[in-house]
Amino acid sequence: MRKLALLVVGIIALATPASTAEKGFYLGAGLGVSSLDVRDFAPEYAHLRFEQSDPGLKLFAGWRVSKFFAAEVGYTNFGDVRQWEGGNLEFFQEADIGVSMFSAVAIGLIPVSDKVDLFGKLGYAAWDSSVHTISDGEQEDLSSSGGDPTFGIGLAMRIKKFGFRFEGEWLQIPDAGEVFLLSGSLTYIF
Numbered sequence: 001m002r003k004l005a006l007l008v009v010g011i012i013a014l015a016t017p018a019s020t021a022e023k024g025f026y027l028g029a030g031l032g033v034s035s036l037d038v039r040d041f042a043p044e045y046a047h048l049r050f051e052q053s054d055p056g057l058k059l060f061a062g063w064r065v066s067k068f069f070a071a072e073v074g075y076t077n078f079g080d081v082r083q084w085e086g087g088n089l090e091f092f093q094e095a096d097i098g099v100s101m102f103s104a105v106a107i108g109l110i111p112v113s114d115k116v117d118l119f120g121k122l123g124y125a126a127w128d129s130s131v132h133t134i135s136d137g138e139q140e141d142l143s144s145s146g147g148d149p150t151f152g153i154g155l156a157m158r159i160k161k162f163g164f165r166f167e168g169e170w171l172q173i174p175d176a177g178e179v180f181l182l183s184g185s186l187t188y189i190f
Contacts, residue, residue: 025061025190026061026062026163026187026188026190027060027061028059028061028062028185028186029058030183030186031185032181033183034055034056034099034179035180036179038083040173040177041097041129041142041177042095042097042133047085053079053081054079054080054081056077056078056079056183057077058074058075058076058183060072060074061074062107068108068109069106070106070107071104071105072121075101076100076169077099078179080096080098081096081098082094082095092134093136096130096133097129097131099128100128101127101150102126103124105121105150107119107121108120115157116156118153118154119156120153121152121153123149123151124147127145127146127147127173129145129173148171148172148173150169152168153167153168154168165183165185168180168182168183
């Protein structure tokens with residue numbers, strides 16, 4: 001946490017002042033680490049040992065309307081988690097979980113300098129969760145979908161037409177739990 005605070009202070013200190021914040025249309029893509037937990041989506045498989053987790057991915061497009069406000073739409077794949085136990089035909093259990101969402105959010109910006117902003121976002125997400133389980137040869141699909149609020153916070157830095165964002169995003173799925181993605185993204189401002 002201390003290293004993160006020093007990084008934020010360093011970015012702010014190195015940001016070169018400019019006349020105004022870049023306004024207009026932007027595109028971005030990022031990678032991150034998510035917190036998908038088998039206990040939330042398939043509690044009866046919580047005892048399985050962890051095998052692998054895929055990185056999260058996000059793609060987004062937005063419009064910075066003013067120095068303090070932007071609107072954005074995006075796709076986020078929180079990645080997949082696989083847990084399993086066993087190894088013979090008589091006893092084998094596996095749980096594969098993945099969550100993705102399409103979102104539309106409003107973004108409030110707090111300029112720290114002309115090139116660095118703190119931001120918060122709040123919006124709506126249409127999500128899908130895919131939960132596939134295998135237990136002793138029996139397969140079950142516990143997949144579901146829905147729509148719920150999503151929110152996030154982060155730090156954005158711009159250098160000419162390019163930008164970098166470091167952010168955390170949350171999605172609360174009823175009857176399953178919270179999904180979180182910590183990501184870094186590159187943006188291009190048109």
